[in-house]
Amino acid sequence: xxxxxxxxxxxxxxxxxxxxxxxxxxxxxxxxxxxxxxxxxxxxxxxxxxxxxxxxxxxxxxxxxxxxxxxxxxxxxxxxxxxxxxxxxxxxxxxxxxxxxxxxxxxxxxxxxxxxxxxxxxxxxxxxxxxxxxxxxxxxxxxxxxxxxxxxxxxxxxxxxxxxxxxxxxxxxxxxxxxxxxxxxxxxxxxxxxxxxxxxxxxxxxxxxxxxxxxxxxxxxxxxxxxxxxxxxxx
Numbered sequence: 648x649x650x651x652x653x654x655x656x657x658x659x660x661x662x663x664x665x666x667x668x669x670x671x672x673x674x675x676x677x678x679x680x681x682x683x684x685x686x687x688x689x690x691x692x693x694x695x696x697x698x699x700x701x702x703x704x705x706x707x708x709x710x711x712x713x714x715x716x717x718x719x720x721x722x723x724x725x726x727x728x729x730x731x732x733x734x735x736x737x738x739x740x741x742x743x744x745x746x747x748x749x750x751x752x753x754x755x756x757x758x759x760x761x762x763x764x765x766x767x768x769x770x771x772x773x774x775x776x777x778x779x780x781x782x783x784x785x786x787x788x789x790x791x792x793x794x795x796x797x798x799x800x801x802x803x804x805x806x807x808x809x810x811x812x813x814x815x816x817x818x819x820x821x822x823x824x825x826x827x828x829x830x831x832x833x834x835x836x837x838x839x840x841x842x843x844x845x846x847x848x849x850x851x852x853x854x855x856x857x858x859x860x861x862x863x864x865x866x867x868x869x870x871x872x873x874x875x876x877x878x879x880x881x882x
Contacts, residue, residue: 649674649797649828650695655704657690657852664690665701666852672830677823679843680832681876687852688832689801695830696726696799709797722750725790725798729805733774739785740770743792750793760788764818779806784818791822798822798829804838816841836873846872850880 650672657665664687672678682688693699695706697713697720706713711720734742743757761767764784769777777785783803790798803819804812812835819842823829833839839846840860848855848863856863856879860872869875 648672649676649709650830651705651707652691652695653705655691655694655701655706657687657694657699657702663687663852665694668704668849668852668854670847670854670857672828674828675823675826676844677829677831677842679839679846680830680849681834681836681839681846682849683880686849688849691849692799692801692830692832696724697721722793723796725793725795727786727790727799727803728801731786731789733782733785733789735775736773738771738773739766739777739781742774742785743788746789746792752793756792756794760791763791763821764788780811780815783807783815787818787822796827798827799832800829801832802834803831804833804835812838836871836876840872848876848879855879855882 648671652668652670655665655668656663668691680688680692694701695708695713697716700714709720709723711717713720734745737745740757740761743761744754747754747757761770764787766781766784766788769781774785783806787803804815807815816838831843843860845857845859847857858866863872863875867875867878869878
């Protein structure tokens with residue numbers, strides 16, 4: 648398993664943000680983390696990323712412990728967040744070359760990931776002039792610059808309209824081949840159903856269900872993942 652989480656707990660005051668979560672994610676999976684606002688999914692993913700410690704329990708990522716911060720482990724992970732930082736006065740390609748330099752990879756890698764995410768036509772456009780969707784693509788390119796084994800994507804389509812969001816799926820489907828594991832947080836159930844091999848549904852800090860989208864539909868007698876999700880979180 649590339650990620651192993653065992654009885655992880657995290658409290659904020661009187662609130663259990665993560666309440667005894669146990670979960671394993673296999674190498675090469677496109678794994679979705681689903682749940683309503685405040686369910687604990689962001690806290691759980693941040694613990695796995697090594698951005699904050701758990702109060703108790705154990706987490707192993709790529710055979711290592713993410714907390715305290717492990718620089719060797721971070722070099723094997725790519726992290727895109729909704730608040731990803733950019734060199735806004737640089738052009739898109741300049742930004743990626745700066746990121747490549749920080750990771751000590753050849754500058755040609757910046758050109759490769761720019762093309763991978765479909766931004767070659769705006770390579771010389773300053774980041775501050777890019778659209779929301781283009782910035783989301785640039786954030787993913789930044790996370791891919793060092794060719795990580797494990798990629799975390801946090802609501803990458805949140806700022807996109809429905810048409811742009813579905814067009815974006817084509818890019819996301821190209822990211823998991825060749826053994827890369829993706830941990831994907833989203834509110835869009837149709838997106839999770841189209842992209843994810845398996846999903847975990849989190850409610851009030853606890854795992855409600857872990858299965859394939861088809862497995863959850865079958866278990867709940869639902870026509871789609873959204874209906875299955877609504878039945879499970881209401882149970």
